[in-house]
Amino acid sequence: MLLEIKNLHATVGGKEILKGIDLSIGEGEIHAVMGPNGAGKSTLGAVLTGRPGYEVTEGTVLFRGQDLLAMAPEERAWAGLFLSFQYPIEIPGVTITAFLKAAVNAKRKAAGEEEMKTSDFLKLMKEKMAFVQMKPEFAKREVNVGFSGGEKKRNEIFQMALLDPTLSILDETDSGLDVDALKIVADGVNALRSPEKSAIIVTHYHKLLEYVQPDFVHVLKAGRIVKTGGRELIDAIESKGFDQF
Amino acid sequence: MGHGKYIAPPKGQYQVAAGEKLELQFVVLPGESKDIEVTVDLTGPGAEAHLKGLYLCKADEKVNFRVVMHHMAPGCHSTQLFNGIAGGSAQVSFNGTIVVAPDAQQTEAFQENHNIVLAETAKVDTKPQLEIYADDVKCSHGATVGQLNEDELFYMRSRGIPESEARTLQMLSFLSPVIPEGREEEIEQAVRSL
Numbered sequence: 001m002l003l004e005i006k007n008l009h010a011t012v013g014g015k016e017i018l019k020g021i022d023l024s025i026g027e028g029e030i031h032a033v034m035g036p037n038g039a040g041k042s043t044l045g046a047v048l049t050g051r052p053g054y055e056v057t058e059g060t061v062l063f064r065g066q067d068l069l070a071m072a073p074e075e076r077a078w079a080g081l082f083l084s085f086q087y088p089i090e091i092p093g094v095t096i097t098a099f100l101k102a103a104v105n106a107k108r109k110a111a112g113e114e115e116m117k118t119s120d121f122l123k124l125m126k127e128k129m130a131f132v133q134m135k136p137e138f139a140k141r142e143v144n145v146g147f148s149g150g151e152k153k154r155n156e157i158f159q160m161a162l163l164d165p166t167l168s169i170l171d172e173t174d175s176g177l178d179v180d181a182l183k184i185v186a187d188g189v190n191a192l193r194s195p196e197k198s199a200i201i202v203t204h205y206h207k208l209l210e211y212v213q214p215d216f217v218h219v220l221k222a223g224r225i226v227k228t229g230g231r232e233l234i235d236a237i238e239s240k241g242f243d244q245f
Numbered sequence: 246m247g248h249g250k251y252i253a254p255p256k257g258q259y260q261v262a263a264g265e266k267l268e269l270q271f272v273v274l275p276g277e278s279k280d281i282e283v284t285v286d287l288t289g290p291g292a293e294a295h296l297k298g299l300y301l302c303k304a305d306e307k308v309n310f311r312v313v314m315h316h317m318a319p320g321c322h323s324t325q326l327f328n329g330i331a332g333g334s335a336q337v338s339f340n341g342t343i344v345v346a347p348d349a350q351q352t353e354a355f356q357e358n359h360n361i362v363l364a365e366t367a368k369v370d371t372k373p374q375l376e377i378y379a380d381d382v383k384c385s386h387g388a389t390v391g392q393l394n395e396d397e398l399f400y401m402r403s404r405g406i407p408e409s410e411a412r413t414l415q416m417l418s419f420l421s422p423v424i425p426e427g428r429e430e431e432i433e434q435a436v437r438s439l
Contacts, residue, residue, distance in 0.1 A: 049403050052395060077405035089400035093418025102414065103404040110405075143400075159404065 001062075002027050002167055002198050008059035010047045016057070017043040019223030025167065028195040032209055032234070033202045035220035036242045041202045042086055044220070045171040049083045050076055063167070077103075078110040080166030084156040084173045091143035096155070099143050100125065100162055107163070128161040131191070132184055150181040157188040168192070168199045174208035186211030206234050219245050252425070255281045263289025263318070270425050271327075273300035273308050274435050284313045287321040287349075298327035299423040299432070302335030302367070303439045312341045314356070316349040316379075325356040328423045330416055332363035332439050339371040343386065345379050352382040360390045361419060363439060413437055 003025040010018040017040045025031055035041050046054045048061065050073040061068040063079060071079065091099065104124075105115045116124075125139060132154050144152050153173055160168050173185055189199060189212050201208060209217075217233040218225045219242065226245045227233065236244065253269040261267045273279050285294045300308050314323045323343070331337050343354045360369045373386035393415050401411035416436045417424075424432050 051399055051403075072408070073399060073402035074405050074407050077403060083403055085400070085403075089396045091397045091400065091415075091418075093421060094414055098414070099401070099404070099406075102401075102406045102410060106407055106410065107405045163404065 001025070002029075002064060003068075004060075004062040006060045008044075008047070008061060009057045010043060011055045011057055012043060012053060017223055018047065020059070021220075021223070021225060023218065023225060025198050025200065027198060028193070029215045030189075030193070030199045030201065030212065032214040032217045033200055033220050033225075034204060034206075034217065034234070034237060034242075036204060039220045039242075040223045041204070041220055042171055045083050045086075045169045045200075045202060048076075048169060049073055049081060074106065075110075077163070077165075078107050082160050082163055082165030082168045084153075084160055084168065084170045086171040086173075086175070088144050088147075088152040088156055090145045090147075092145050094143050095140055096143055097122075097125065097139045100159065103159075103163060125162065128158055131161055132158045132188055134158055149176045150178065153177055154181060154184060157185050161188055161192065164192075166197055168197075169202065170199060170208075171202045172204070173201075174203055174205070182207060183211060206238050209234055221245055253283065255279055256283070258284045258286075259294070260286045260288050261292040261294055261321075264291045265289070266293040267295070269294070269296045270423075271296070271298035271300075271310075272425060272428070272432075273298075273302075273306075273329075275301045275303045275438055276306065278307045280309045280311075282311045284315065285323070286315045286317055287323065288317050290318045290320045292318065292321045294321075294323045296323075296325045296327075297423045297425075298325075298329070299420055299425075300327075300329035300331075300337065301432075301435050301439060302329070302331045302333065302337060303363075304333040304335065306333075306335045308335070308337045310339045310341070312339075312356075314341075314343045314354060316343070316345045316352045316354060316382075318346075319349055320351045321349065322353045323355070325358075326423055327358045328360075328420055329369075330361045330363060330420070330436075330439060331367040331369050334364070334366040335368070337367075337369045339369075339388070340374075341372070341386070342374045342376065343384060345375075345377045345382050345384065347378040349379050350381040352379060352384065354382070354384045356386040358388045359419070360388075361416065362390060362392055409437075 005023040008021040219227040339358045341356050345352045358371045369390045371388040373388050398411050
């Protein structure tokens with residue numbers, strides 16, 4: 001099992017948001033987590049990546065057999081975890097190139113490998129930017145500064161492709177995207193599918209799931225997973241909403 | 246006068262005549278306590294002065310800036326940018342005054358002082374002041390005292406950049422407009438020591 005979440009409870013500002021999540025993700029699986037606003041969808045991604053301000057009060061999370069909750073955010077990234085942010089952060093003064101070069105080399109260093117040669121890194125970056133149809137000049141732009149909503153989301157998928165994670169969590173990556181951008185995101189996710197790699201697609205509507213076929217669909221409501229099934233759940237949600245659960 | 250760009254001594258009085266340009270750069274490295282007092286008189290039409298300062302404190306340093314920019318003639322232009330980082334129990338004060346004399350019309354004068362505080366025990370006191378006696382002027386001043394942005398920090402860490410490296414990247418980007426040319430590596434080393 002790649003990820004095993006057991007009875008996960010978490011609070012934000014003293015308020016309990018996750019109230020006992022159980023979720024297991026196997027290798028090569030794509031799981032959709034759907035739920036209404038306020039269900040705890042973003043909190044789940046934040047807790048799994050170790051965002052400050054989110055306190056785990058109960059439960060365990062194992063990632064490739066390791067205690068994920070004991071690891072620093074950067075250690076989780078080195079282990080192969082990636083979060084596509086719902087609201088990507090702007091970093092004034094730091095270019096995309098400097099940012100990702102630091103990220104790639106930190107991971108290599110942690111694995112006892114040598115730093116990547118700059119020419120190799122630039123080549124890799126160019127290839128992945130073309131893959132998400134980002135213009136090459138974005139490499140010199142400050143991270144997310146002045147980007148449109150769609151450009152920010154595309155930048156997240158670009159980073160995902162470049163960092164090549166084992167488990168990607170896409171937090172509402174489809175929100176605010178037009179159809180073309182949505183297809184680019186979907187192509188990105190589909191291209192990364194492999195027998196070893198998994199993804200959790202967190203969303204409150206079905207749009208992205210028309211292009212990416214999930215193996216499992218979970219309904220998250222009031223901090224708990226209340227229903228698990230296959231594609232048929234997406235159709236049920238589309239026709240009758242979340243109140244039926 | 247023909248001043249080049251150089252690291253200015255801590256105390257100085259400068260007169261800049263018509264059409265001339267003064268550029269001063271101040272650097273205070275960790276471990277140094279300094280009182281910097283500088284007065285610039287723009288005495289002739291079209292004179293220019295551009296001041297930049299960078300300061301880094303990590304222990305119990307005391308760093309004081311007192312800058313007076315005096316626009317005495319019409320059509321002069323001055324800029325000031327001072328960015329610093331204070332950690333430990335350092336005490337930093339910045340007193341910057343722009344004076345625009347009654348006949349110094351078409352003055353352009355700008356001053357900014359930005360600070361990042363790394364520890365609750367570090368103190369920064371910044372007081373930019375404007376004294377304007379002419380009416381056709383463009384002047385602005387701004388001062389900020391803040392901390393490293395935690396959201397940026399988490400975003401970088403979530404991509405695998407270790408916390409210390411992420412903080413270094415943040416601090417270097419904050420300082421980049423005031424790092425003197427050719428001293429990038431030295432400043433980077435000093436930032437890593439904070």
